[in-house]
Structures are given as C-alpha cells and as structure tokens.
Amino acid sequence: MEGFTLLSASSSLFTSFQPLYSPVRFSAPFRNPKCFCQRTLISSKLHPIRTSSLHATATQEMVEVGEIESQFVEIGYISSAHGLQGExxxxxxxxxxxxxxSEPGRRWLKQQLLGREIIQEVELLEGRGHHGQKSWIVKFNNIDKVEQAQQLVGSTILVLDEDRPELEEGDFYTRDLVGMRVTLKETGEPVGTVVSVFDAGGSDLLQVKLDLSLEMIDKNGSLKSEAPLVWIPFVEAIVPHVDLNSREMLISPPKGLLELNVRSDERSKKERRQLEWKERKKFQKQLIAAKKKLCEMEQKHVFDGLRHGDKAQRSLLADQIVDVNSQLLQVALQTIETPSDRWQLSEFLSAYTTKKRRDVYKISKGCLVSEDVEPTSSKITERRSSLISSGKVANILVVDGTNMQKVSNAKGTDSLIQRLVEMENCQTTPLILICPGNTIETYQNLLTTNDYFGFDPAKVWILEEENLPVVSSSLGVHKKHKILMKSPWEILQSPVGSGGVISLISSHYILESLAAMGVKYIEISSVDQRHVGGENLIGLVDSSEADAGIKTFNGIDGGVDDFYLVFTINFVTQLTKQVDKLTFSAVLRSNQHVEMIDKEWVDITPSSHNSYEFRSSIYTCLEGCPFDKVCVMEVVD
Known part of the structure; x- marks a missing residue:
C-alpha cells in the first residue's frame, strides 16, 4: 500500500474489551417457558450507516474519525508488538x-495524530491465533521491523460496516434495532422508538423514547410535555416479534413496566447539574480516602492504570478502588500472616450439645408436611405465621458466587423460583437477594417479568455479593501480599461467600430501612437450601427469646454452601460493629493476571498456584455468641 505513514501510539498499552459482536440469548420466561426461541442479539456500532465520498480515497489519505467513522466497525485492538519481524x-x-x-485484505487503523483521531487503510497479509493468550498475531504490509510495530500499539483495527457477515434468521445486530418503531402487540398502540441498546449482562435492555401520544403523568399529576425514556428488557416474553423489513417490533410488557421506569426527576437542568457536581465531589472524596487506605496497606501499584487508558477505563478502575472493602481485606490478610485454627460449625454444635444450655429442638420431616402436628410444633408454627403476616420477618436469599462453577445458571434460577413461589405473605415480607454481579440483570428481569412473585417492589433489594481482591501468594517488595490485577483497569476479585452478607447489608443501609419497617427477625439462607422446616425456626427463636437460630438435618449442617439461619435484627446490628471478628480462610488458587514490568503491562500465566482467594461462612458470626442465646432445630427423617 502506498502512502502509509507510521503514527504515534496512544498511551494505552493494554485493554480488556467486551466483545463487539457478543451474542446474548433471550432469557426463557418463568411463566411460559415453552415460548423460548433461540434468538441471538449481535452487538455492533449503533451509528446509522452513511455513505461518504471519502470512502473511495481512503487508500491515499488519512481522514478524521468524525467524518467517516459510522462506516466502520471495530474488530480488535493492537496491544503489543510480537517478535522482531514487525508482527x-x-x-x-x-x-x-x-x-x-487470518484472511488477507484491507483493514483500517484508527490512531491518534497530533491530538486528533484519524483512520487509515492498511493491508493485512496474514494472521494466526495465539489462543493461550486469547489474542491473534497478525502481519501488515510494509511493517517489517519491531520499531514500526511498536508505533502501532494502541491502534484500533476496523473493517467496513458493509462487510458485516450475514446473520442467521432470528439473529440481530444492535444497530439494526436502533430507530425501530415499538408497538403494543395486544392493541397496536404505538409505544415509541428504540434509541439505544445496552448490554446488561444477563440480557440486553432497549432504551425507548416514548411516543407523546402516550399520556404519561409526572409526579405532580400533570401530563409530561417531553417524551420520556424507558427501559425495556429485550427478552422473548416481552419482545415476542421483531420485523427488520418493516422496522417494527411488537412488545407485551408486564403491567406497570412502562410507567415504572419513566424518569421521575422533574428538576431543572441547572439543578441536575448541581446535583451531578455534588456527586462527583463526593466520589472524589471517597476515592481519595480509598487510595489512602490502600497506600497504608502498601498497595500503590493498583493505581498504575489511572495513568493509562481512556476516560472510561480509568473511571472503571476508580470505581473498583472505591468499592474495595479495605476493612474486610485487612481482616482477611491476617489469615495469611497469622494463621489460626478455622472455626467449625460441627465443633460449635458438639459443644452446644455438651453444655446443655438448651436442648436441640428435633422435629420430623413427616410432621412438617402432615396435618397431624405435635402441640409444641403447632404453637411454634402459629407464632411463625403471626410474625410473617405482620411483616416482622425479612428474608435474605444468597446465591453464592463461590458455588456458581458447580451449579449452572439455569439451575440456580430454578432454585430461586422455587423458593420465591413457596414463600408466604410475600406482600408484607421484605426481600434481599444477594447474587454475583453478572447475574443481577437476569434476576431483575425474572422478578419484573413475574410481577415480583407477589413481593412489594418497594421492599425488594438486589445486591451484588461481597467480593475481595485476590492477592499474590508470595510476598512483594514491602513484604506484603500484592493485590493482583485482572487488567490495568480491573482488580482481580473473588466472592467472599456467605460471610460477607452482614457487611454488605450494613454498607447499603438496609438495616435502617428494615428497622423502620418494624422488622424484628432476619432469615438468611442459601437459595438451594432444603427449605423444609425453616420457617418454624423463626417461631422457635422468638418463643425462646434467643438471638440466633440454626437449622440442621439429622445433626449435619449444610456447610458453607448450604445454610439456614435466623438472627434478631438487634443481633445483626451488633455483628456489623464486629466485622473485625469475622473468620476467613485463605484458599490457594492459580490466577492469570497482569503486572507492570519496566513500564509495560505484561500478561502473567502461572504454572502453579500463585494467589490467595478469601472465603468466609455466615456460620462464623456465631463465634462468641453465648450458647443460651442460640437455638438449634434439627430436622430428622
């Protein structure tokens, strides 16, 4: 190719992309699983296609991005030079x-030149996969030396939008959905127009600008003068029909969905800007405080990514720095530095039985499912029913991310559905669902699609489980275990397990909300816990005036992944003030990560265990709790 000019690379040396062509399957709705259809949403640039006269001369001149960028689609990012031959x-x-x-031909590079982004054509000669690093090694024409290759680092590789592969029937590019009319399937009434599509993890979300013909009421009871924006989950149950030819999609939204997420903020633009400024100032203070704590822990290397990358990448790292629970991390690190005997529930139960402060309350499984109940059991059941119906009990369901590799997402969803369907007096019961971050949207859509299974949406919280940074198993320069980085802008983290529940609900100020609702007891259980007899535990704790209750089966506890406990809200409040007494275990694992070596980011692929992940069980909250304040219910066959 003639006229090729080498350009300076951007300061970004490494990045972690979300796939631009990322297929996302429709989620099967709970109430009508048979209507599930295998459709795939393929992401791509959301710009409309525009033809430009500059396209014909792209091989001879460089053009600014703003002029023709809409004609291109990003396909990759040059992260480093490879070898000495210009690859x-x-x-x-x-x-x-x-x-x-791997197919030779024309490609385009988007680069920085004198403060401006430009696009220039290059010729791809060959390429091969480097699957161990999840990357590709490619060779461009006229790039024959390592010095030339290094100048391309930071460039984005593009192809023409018109060269997009043809998709199978039922598959969509996101940009093809933008601009589509949205119509109610049942009535044919126009709803609005799709303005954006966002990847929300579990499923995609359509941002729809409502038609002004829809009479949407603001908080003052007046008709809205501007067309509001709403979010509509792109799932088969809600969007059953998409017609690319007519540029129209039909929707069947659950009752109240459109009204629920209309932006209710009626403040002026000036007021909103002032609020945004205050929020930024607040975040900056939080970031400064978080960085100070990490500095005290000799973890300054975490900030390296703040000097590289684009604004979004630096913002991602800043958010993760603020989110690090430094107090929990310090407690967890002590597990490595001063190891001690791990607290075991089995030992607690053995000591509990020996002390005989309280008898273990045994109840047969058959009694629980039969109408013929013992008098004592009947009283406990009546007490439990009274507490639940009067809104004195809150439920915390935990989908443990440490166990997600053993259980499929579908099985986890089925277990959650079963638990939600079985719960009594849902309208008066607050619900807190704690789950991995990548499942939040899935569960949110599940609840929305199924009218929250009868729960009051105002009393439902969905929280991401507590995570802690993964640290190196070897000591660093300052004789500290270094926090490992997944990428320059992502901290490598792992779920803590059920032991992180208490600090999590405390940090979100949920306890205060529950207390204001009059909640007296908090039930905490794993989603797949054997539920039989659990609710009777609430009645037992209340009638015994205890602080905590545990349910076991035939004298065997469920372990860290399977648990069912009841705490008084006062006891949980005390626990939030004693986070430093939480017990952790440090688990050796092998984790890929990146490190800054000689001012360059390097991928590290270990050949053996190289890191610690921290785990904690909710049962450790019982350590130090007097035996006479604990009830044990044993369900026997």
Missing amino acids: VRVKPNTDFPEMRF
Whole structure:
C-alpha cells in the first residue's frame, strides 16, 4: 500500500474489551417457558450507516474519525508488538476472529495524530491465533521491523460496516434495532422508538423514547410535555416479534413496566447539574480516602492504570478502588500472616450439645408436611405465621458466587423460583437477594417479568455479593501480599461467600430501612437450601427469646454452601460493629493476571498456584455468641 505513514501510539498499552459482536440469548420466561426461541442479539456500532465520498480515497489519505467513522466497525485492538519481524499482537473484539484476522485484505487503523483521531487503510497479509493468550498475531504490509510495530500499539483495527457477515434468521445486530418503531402487540398502540441498546449482562435492555401520544403523568399529576425514556428488557416474553423489513417490533410488557421506569426527576437542568457536581465531589472524596487506605496497606501499584487508558477505563478502575472493602481485606490478610485454627460449625454444635444450655429442638420431616402436628410444633408454627403476616420477618436469599462453577445458571434460577413461589405473605415480607454481579440483570428481569412473585417492589433489594481482591501468594517488595490485577483497569476479585452478607447489608443501609419497617427477625439462607422446616425456626427463636437460630438435618449442617439461619435484627446490628471478628480462610488458587514490568503491562500465566482467594461462612458470626442465646432445630427423617 502506498502512502502509509507510521503514527504515534496512544498511551494505552493494554485493554480488556467486551466483545463487539457478543451474542446474548433471550432469557426463557418463568411463566411460559415453552415460548423460548433461540434468538441471538449481535452487538455492533449503533451509528446509522452513511455513505461518504471519502470512502473511495481512503487508500491515499488519512481522514478524521468524525467524518467517516459510522462506516466502520471495530474488530480488535493492537496491544503489543510480537517478535522482531514487525508482527503485532491483537486483542480481538469480534465473534468472527478467523475471518477478520487470518484472511488477507484491507483493514483500517484508527490512531491518534497530533491530538486528533484519524483512520487509515492498511493491508493485512496474514494472521494466526495465539489462543493461550486469547489474542491473534497478525502481519501488515510494509511493517517489517519491531520499531514500526511498536508505533502501532494502541491502534484500533476496523473493517467496513458493509462487510458485516450475514446473520442467521432470528439473529440481530444492535444497530439494526436502533430507530425501530415499538408497538403494543395486544392493541397496536404505538409505544415509541428504540434509541439505544445496552448490554446488561444477563440480557440486553432497549432504551425507548416514548411516543407523546402516550399520556404519561409526572409526579405532580400533570401530563409530561417531553417524551420520556424507558427501559425495556429485550427478552422473548416481552419482545415476542421483531420485523427488520418493516422496522417494527411488537412488545407485551408486564403491567406497570412502562410507567415504572419513566424518569421521575422533574428538576431543572441547572439543578441536575448541581446535583451531578455534588456527586462527583463526593466520589472524589471517597476515592481519595480509598487510595489512602490502600497506600497504608502498601498497595500503590493498583493505581498504575489511572495513568493509562481512556476516560472510561480509568473511571472503571476508580470505581473498583472505591468499592474495595479495605476493612474486610485487612481482616482477611491476617489469615495469611497469622494463621489460626478455622472455626467449625460441627465443633460449635458438639459443644452446644455438651453444655446443655438448651436442648436441640428435633422435629420430623413427616410432621412438617402432615396435618397431624405435635402441640409444641403447632404453637411454634402459629407464632411463625403471626410474625410473617405482620411483616416482622425479612428474608435474605444468597446465591453464592463461590458455588456458581458447580451449579449452572439455569439451575440456580430454578432454585430461586422455587423458593420465591413457596414463600408466604410475600406482600408484607421484605426481600434481599444477594447474587454475583453478572447475574443481577437476569434476576431483575425474572422478578419484573413475574410481577415480583407477589413481593412489594418497594421492599425488594438486589445486591451484588461481597467480593475481595485476590492477592499474590508470595510476598512483594514491602513484604506484603500484592493485590493482583485482572487488567490495568480491573482488580482481580473473588466472592467472599456467605460471610460477607452482614457487611454488605450494613454498607447499603438496609438495616435502617428494615428497622423502620418494624422488622424484628432476619432469615438468611442459601437459595438451594432444603427449605423444609425453616420457617418454624423463626417461631422457635422468638418463643425462646434467643438471638440466633440454626437449622440442621439429622445433626449435619449444610456447610458453607448450604445454610439456614435466623438472627434478631438487634443481633445483626451488633455483628456489623464486629466485622473485625469475622473468620476467613485463605484458599490457594492459580490466577492469570497482569503486572507492570519496566513500564509495560505484561500478561502473567502461572504454572502453579500463585494467589490467595478469601472465603468466609455466615456460620462464623456465631463465634462468641453465648450458647443460651442460640437455638438449634434439627430436622430428622
């Protein structure tokens, strides 16, 4: 190719892309699973296609991005030079890497030049996969030396939008959905127009600008003068029909969905800007405080990514720094530095039985499912029913991320559905669902689609489980275990387990809300816990005036992944003030990560265990609790 000019690389040396062509399957609705259809949403640039006269001369001149960017689609990012022959390593950003990086032909590079982004054509000669690093090694024409290749680092590789692969029937590119009319399937009434599509993890969300013909009422009871924006989950149950030819999609939203998420903020633009400024100032103070704590822990290397990358990447790292629970991390690190005997529930139960402060309350499984109940059991059941119906009990259901590799997402969803369906007096019961971050949208859509299973939406919280940074198993320069980085802008983290529940609800000020609702007891259980007899535990704790209750089966506790406990809200409040007494275990694991070496980011692939992940069980909250304040219910066959 003639006229090729080497450009300076951007300051970003490494990135972690979300796939631009990322297929996301429709979620099967709970109430009508048979209507599930295998559709795939393929993400791509959301710009409308525009033809430009500059396209014909792209091989001879460089043009500014703003002029023709809408004609291109990003497919990858040059992360580093490879070898001495001018090859480069590419982080793919496409679901079609074989076609994009192994087939010779024209490609385009988007680069920085004198403070401006420009696009220039290059010729791809060959490419091969480097699957161990999840990258590709490619060779461009006229790039024959490592010095030339290094100048391309930081460039984005593009292809023409018109060269997008043809999709199978039922598959969509997100940009094809933007601008579509949205219509109610049942009535044919126009709803609005799709303005954006967002990848929400479990499923995608359509941002729809409502038609002004819809009479949406603001908080003052007046008709809205401007068309509001609403979010609509792109799932089969809500969007059953999409017609690309007519540019129209039909929706069947649950009752209240459109009204529920209309923006209710009626403040002026000036007031909103002032509020945004205050929020930024507040966040900056939080970031400064979080960085100070990490500095005290000799973890300054975490901030390296703040000096590289674009604004979004630096913002991601800043958010993660603020979210680090430094107090819990310090407690967990002590597990490595001063190891002690791990607290065991079995030992607690053995000591509990020996002390005989309280008898273990045994109840047969058959008694629980039969109409013929013992008098004592009947009284406990009546007490339990009274507490639940009067809104004195809150439920915390935990989907443990440490166990997600053993259980499929579908099985986890089925277990959650079963538990929610079985619960009594849902309208008066606050519900807190704690789950991995990548499942929040899935569970949110599940609740929305099924009218929250009878729960009051105002009393439902969905929280991401507590995570802690993964640290190196070897000591660093300052004789500290270094926090490992997943990428320059992402802290490598792992779920703490059920032991993180108490600090989590405390940090979100949920205890204060529950107390204001008059809640007296908090039931905490794993989603897949054997539920039989659990609710009777509430009645037992209340009638015994205890602080805590445990349910076991035939004298065997469920372990860290399977638990069912009841705490008084006063006891939980005390626990939030004693987080430093939480017991952790440090688990050796092998984890890939990146490190800054000689001012360059390097991928580290370990050949053996190289890191510690921290775990904690909710049962450790019982350590130090007097035996006479604990009730044990044993369900026997």
